[in-house]
Amino acid sequence: MFPRYFYYVDLALRSFRRNRVLTGLMVVAIALGIGASMTTLTVLYLLSGDPLPGKSETIYAVQLDSHGPEGYRPGEEPDTQLTRFDAETLLRARRADRQAMMSGGNVAIEPKRAGLDPFYADARYTSADFFPMFEVPFAQGAGWSAAEDAGRARIAVISSELNEKLFGGENGVGRTIRLEQSEFRVVGVLGRWRPTPHFYDLNTGSYGEAEQVFVPFSTARELDFSRSGTMNCWSETEGEPEGPNAPCSWIQFWVQLGSRDQASAYRDYLVSYSEQQRKAGRFTRPPNVRLRDVMQWLDARHVVPSDVRLQTWLAFGFLMVCLLNTIGLLLAKFLRRSQEIGVRRALGASRRAVFTQFLVEAGTVGLVGGILGLGLAWLGLWAVRHQPTEYAALAHLDLYMLGATFVLAIASSLLAGLLPAWRACQVTPALQLKSQ
């Protein structure tokens, strides 16, 4: 059994040697097609990943329609963010297993280490449940409690990078940092954490790094820290769009709900809350709420850049052309050897043997092309990493995609070999021998 395959491989190699340029062309075409497809597919796969594997279906984004009467169109998607009033009310109501309100921001940090200039860092102003709800890993210390939210505690959680920068990698817990000219006590240092996509706040970039500093929302407001992201206001703000009653949406609100039943109960609660707010005169529109889990949310927000999808389609179109090219060339090549096939068949080789022989030849082309294609995909991802996009650093082949590349390479080359090998084994020996 096996010696015969070796014999076929040997035959294939001999045939390649006879047509070096052409074989090279087929290998390069397959390699280019597979390289391009796998590069784009890997990027697509990375960008459409689940940021909270195993938990994402229990985490929900909350949307309410608190806008004024202007510009109302029934059934329209409500704002993706809440007003501070609504967020603080829902947070106090505690109707979900866990709930957190949050906003992005920037803070100036004045390091105490000599030789380090003041710098700006991305910050997140949030509430206690943020850390357990999103399963944020801690290297040292922990998050904070609801009591500390209420008490506007001057405490902060920092990223491992910031800990490295400020404290040279020593345990920063218990030490103080100076944010916007106020002293904060570090209560926790995060482990490596980069949720991809940056699902909980897409306003500050869909694939950005996680923030470097986390402080209680209440503290950030008390000290009037500057916010970042999108803010939508629909009437007079009286000079304070971040105020507790301002008609502006700028807060992301997330809840954790253990079951589908809990989710539907929470949705009912949001509707009745909207009704109640409308009766009180705060809301002017009919209740219009959304409660989406993480993956639904990412889908609704069209997080994966349309260019990336376009590139994937383009790459597969390219692979198609490369395959058509290879099929055509293999066919021509095999049929040119009709005499050889006729002789082999006349000497007793079965159709099956001829079919196998040519499939092995096609498969060998594919295998070499696939290996080369893997190299090209690796090169392609290297190129993506050097692109000025925020997801650049993520572009790596993982084991899963490596396997997928091999499957694609072998499958496409066998597919390319199938038709030519079939036609080759249909050659009638008598006709070939007679025609000479």
Next chain:
Amino acid sequence: MHILPILSTLRRHRTAATLIVLEIALTCAIVCNAVFLIGERVGRMNQDSGVVENELLRIQLTGIGKDKNPAVLTKEDLAALSAVPGVRKVAQSLQVPFGNSSSNSDISLEKDQLQSNLNASTYFGSENLLQTLGVRLSAGRDFTPDEFLDWDAIQKDSKLKVHSIILSRAVAERLWPGENPLGKSVYMGDDPIRVVGIIERLVRPNNFLAGAGDFELSTVLPIRTPYTVGGNYLLRVDPQRRAEVLTAALAALEKNSPNRIILRKQTFDELRADYFRQDRAMAWLLVSVCAALLIITALGIVGLASFWVQQRTRQIGIRRALGATRRQILRYFQTENFLLATLGIVIGMIMAYGINMLLMEKYELPRLPALFLPLGAVTLWVLGQIAVLGPALRAASVPPAVATRTV
């Protein structure tokens, strides 16, 4: 040239012929759409901003901690910056074209209108903003000093309102097509704001929210912002001295107050390159895919034609022996390729159209202009003829004596 014998030969090589036709068709369809997409991207990258880009520098900074009265430092900054040699005009601005971060407002023609007429970006900053940006005022006038209000004053006293506005021509045309907009009023809140001037063109800081035609919807309001709002200082300078002026300007700002962090310092050329880098990368990617597709298809034609020539060597020899000229043999293979290419192009055009329909639906792209079809056809015809020339010449040089040999 007789086409019938060619067709009958092709019929005997139906599978190989079908494959090459499909390859040509797919290449044609993809290349047509890719070239169209490249055109779209290049068009976007060449968007005229309306400002004197090669003369502008932008410095964005932010303070550490709270500055209780930032207007004072802003005034000092502006004075220090205009004293830097090489600087022609200086302004503070809430936002800048291609700067991404933007402030926008709904604009209505009536008070309390439920559906606004349009949404436009709102520029404001210090008095010299329009002159610094170098936008062309095509009707009316610039703001007078008494029209300006201070940002901080407006924040404290909600009764203070601006009463004049300058619109981009695109906004005016959208609100009052064909009419003279000067003296008319718009609403951004409860009070009317009178149009005093029209600028030819000024693009928004970004077009994320806007459709393709909305990039030029912008307005300017006479509100004086301090450096803490937006944080942009714009410098209009001698284009040759941009680098040295930037260094000197940063030193001047540092001297005014060391308690600040510079977020960005760049020329407008850099700002533009930054804003469109994604489009540029995509355009280059599409160019390389097109090139690769055309090369692969050409090589496929070369390969297949070579095989066919080898296979028919004896046949060619017989034809030559029977009196066919070299030229006729050459023509035979060229015509064969022309027929295959034509069939591929016809199928490719239909596919190109289909792909375009999908793109129109998914990416809100316009329809593929009809001009692309003849262009794509000519490209593939020429490509096919170039590719087949080598094998066809080899066929033409087959001597008639081959006919007398066995194998």
